[in-house]
Amino acid sequence: MKKLAALFGAALIAADDNFILRNVTIHPVTAPAIPAATIVVLNGKIVDFGAKIALPKNAKAIDGKGLHLYPGLIDSASNVGMSEVSSVRETSDTIELGDFNPQLRAVSSVNPSSDHIPVTRGNGITTSVMYPGGGIIGGQVALMHLDGWTWEEMAIEKNLAMQMRFPSIATSTFSRSFGSGRAPYAESKRRYEERVKLTSDFFEEVRAYKQRKAAGGANFQPERRLEAMLPVVDGKQPLMVFATRERAAREAMAFAAKEKVKIILAGLRDSGPVLKEIADKKIPVILGETLDLPLEEDSAYDEAYALPAELHKAGVTFAFGTFSVQFARNLPFQAAAGVAFGLPHDEALKAITINAAKIWGVDDRIGSIEKGKWADLILTDGDPLEGRSQVKQMWVQGKPVSLETRHTKLYEQYMKRQ
Numbered sequence: 001m002k003k004l005a006a007l008f009g010a011a012l013i014a015a016d017d018n019f020i021l022r023n024v025t026i027h028p029v030t031a032p033a034i035p036a037a038t039i040v041v042l043n044g045k046i047v048d049f050g051a052k053i054a055l056p057k058n059a060k061a062i063d064g065k066g067l068h069l070y071p072g073l074i075d076s077a078s079n080v081g082m083s084e085v086s087s088v089r090e091t092s093d094t095i096e097l098g099d100f101n102p103q104l105r106a107v108s109s110v111n112p113s114s115d116h117i118p119v120t121r122g123n124g125i126t127t128s129v130m131y132p133g134g135g136i137i138g139g140q141v142a143l144m145h146l147d148g149w150t151w152e153e154m155a156i157e158k159n160l161a162m163q164m165r166f167p168s169i170a171t172s173t174f175s176r177s178f179g180s181g182r183a184p185y186a187e188s189k190r191r192y193e194e195r196v197k198l199t200s201d202f203f204e205e206v207r208a209y210k211q212r213k214a215a216g217g218a219n220f221q222p223e224r225r226l227e228a229m230l231p232v233v234d235g236k237q238p239l240m241v242f243a244t245r246e247r248a249a250r251e252a253m254a255f256a257a258k259e260k261v262k263i264i265l266a267g268l269r270d271s272g273p274v275l276k277e278i279a280d281k282k283i284p285v286i287l288g289e290t291l292d293l294p295l296e297e298d299s300a301y302d303e304a305y306a307l308p309a310e311l312h313k314a315g316v317t318f319a320f321g322t323f324s325v326q327f328a329r330n331l332p333f334q335a336a337a338g339v340a341f342g343l344p345h346d347e348a349l350k351a352i353t354i355n356a357a358k359i360w361g362v363d364d365r366i367g368s369i370e371k372g373k374w375a376d377l378i379l380t381d382g383d384p385l386e387g388r389s390q391v392k393q394m395w396v397q398g399k400p401v402s403l404e405t406r407h408t409k410l411y412e413q414y415m416k417r418q
Contacts, residue, residue, distance in 0.1 A: 017044035017375070017398030020055055024064030024379065028369040029071055029353045039069065041375040044398030048371060067392055070349075070384055071368050072126025072376035074356040076286045077240075077266055077321025078328045080120050080128050080146070081110035086325065095134035099195075100202050102228040104139030106130040107158045110151045116325050118405040121146050123329045124378040124391045126401075127156065127366060129286075129321065131163045131240060131266075136199055138163040140228065141240050143360055145376075147396040160360055161240040161264065162232050166252040167195035168245070196255075203259050206233050238262040240286070245270040245295070253281060264359060267323060269295055271307060275314040284359040285311060285318040287351075290337040291330070308338030312347050319356035336385040348385060374398070 019041050026037040026049055039049035040056060048054070084091035093109040110130055120128070128146055132139035141161040148154035169185075169192045209226040210233065231237035239256070241263045243249040249265055256263040265278065266286040278285065287308060294303040311318045320335050322328045335348040357367025366376050375398035382389035394401040 018042050018059040019398070020059045020061045021064050021069065021379075022061060024067055024069045026050075026369055027068060027070045027349075029350060030368045030370060037069075039369070039377075041377075041395070041398045044375055046369060046371055046373050046375050049369060064379060068380045068382065069369070070124070070378050070380060071353050071366070072378055072394065072396065073124045073331060073352045073384065074319070074367065075120070075125050075128040075322055075328055075331045075352075076319040076356045076359065077131055077288075077323045078120075078128045079130065079133075079323075079325045080116050080328045081112065081114040081144075082106065082130060082132075083325045084111070084114055084116070094132060096132065096138065097134065099135040099198065100137045100225065101132075101135060101139050102137050102162055102226075102232075103224040104132055105142065105158060106132045106139060106163075107142035107144065107151055107155050110142075110144060110154065112148055112150055112154060115406045116328065117146050118402070119407060120328045121394060121401060122391060122403055122405050122407070123332060124380065124384050124394070125328065125331055126376045126378070126394065126396050128328070129160065129360065133163070133165075136165055136167065136195065137202075137229075138165070143362060145396050147399075147401050156362065156365070157360070159231070159237065161238045162229070163242075164239045165242045166248060166255060167192050167199065168248045168251075199255070200259075203229075203233065206230070232261055233259070235260070235262055238264050240264050240266050242266050243268060244288075246272045246274045249274050249278065253277065253283065266321065269304060269307070271310055275310060275316060279315045282317070285316055286321045286359070287311070287318055287334075288321065288323050289327070290320070290334040302341055305337050305341040308335075308348070308351070309342030312343055317355060317359060319351050319359050332384050333387060336387075339385065345385070 020038060022038045024037060026034045026039060034051055037049060037051050038053055040047045042059060079094050082094045086092060096104055126146055129141060129143055131141045140159045141163050142155060143157040143160045144154040145156060169188050206226050206229040209223065210230060212220060232239060239261055241252045243252045243265050244267050249268055252263060264284050264286060267288040268285050269288060290304050290308060292304045294301060320331060322331050331352055335352050339345050339348045354363060354367040357363035365374050375395050377395045378391050379393040380389050380391050391403060394403060
């Protein structure tokens with residue numbers, strides 16, 4: 001807190017959600033950067049910004065000292081706050097038993113006191129899409145601010161989407177005794193077909209439940225598991241479908257067309273010719289880790305690095321997700337890796353701000369610096385995609401957020417050692 005006061009003045013420490021930030025370069029993301037600009041935030045929302053604007057008299061003024069102002073970054077897939085130590089089962093609440101659990105909600109599994117949350121915030125990430133796991137339908141995806149005393153305070157959208165892992169033909173196996181191996185294709189295909197039929201039967205069960213509910217009657221008994229699926233079959237809530245490989249993506253799209261539901265493809269790594277179909281059907285994609293190894297031994301070394309540029313060229317709307325806890329802080333660097341392999345810088349920045357907000361249907365509130373939107377802002381000393389840049393201050397809904405983390409505490413502790 002002393003460092004913040006020294007940098008921005010005591011006014012920052014006393015600020016609530018009303019302030020004026022002067023002398024900064026504003027990067028709206030949806031418009032060109034504005035140097036030597038001022039932004040006005042009242043009641044947690046952006047009222048005005050620009051080089052010359054009218055200033056209210058009742059807000060505290062902060063000197064940005066020539067730094068850069070960006071909208072807060074959005075991680076479109078993570079488990080931050082849902083798991084603390086991945087190897088310790090008791091600290092992880094991401095997976096539930098059973099194939100179909102649409103009634104479960106990721107939002108209530110988030111621990112606001114997790115040490116991973118401030119570490120993730122430290123790299124400029126103000127918002128994260130939290131998803132559950134397990135089975136075929138794991139539960140309801142939530143959109144949350146990475147600041148708040150309780151998960152209720154953090155939640156932006158509690159029921160953002162429904163998480164689904166579409167069945168796939170898996171021929172690889174693993175045994176602690178014998179290591180990895182290959183399962184017979186015929187056996188894997190049989191299991192795959194059984195699980196696809198199981199999934200189709202579940203959707204039929206949901207639609208039959210919908211008809212019974214419409215008919216009503218004194219004897220109708222609501223069922224939470226099926227009730228949770230009604231927004232999906234009604235087209236009001238998308239399915240966030242995990243599909244890593246091209247075949248899985250193609251089959252997921254065919255299933256969505258058959259069931260007449262909306263989908264968002266998540267974790268895509270193997271694109272190929274399917275990109276044109278994804279673009280034609282206007283299906284959004286959440287890309288996984290860009291800083292990763294190829295899927296196969298004979299795949300191109302830059303398979304993951306070049307994929308964002310390929311999606312951009314194909315006209316696919318996409319965002320980045322870390323799909324992790326401990327590496328969620330690397331979100332801006334995942335986007336930056338795509339820039340090094342052909343993705344335009346502006347598009348990389350949009351993929352972790354406004355495009356992510358558009359995909360999830362919240363671009364009226366977050367994702368860019370525009371009048372009327374929440375003041376989810378980060379003040380940096382450089383480009384947030386650059387590893388050397390530092391986040392100097394953060395605001396979530398106009399309120400200043402501490403950037404102190406477990407890492408900074410340990411740094412200060414050991415720097416004092418004599």
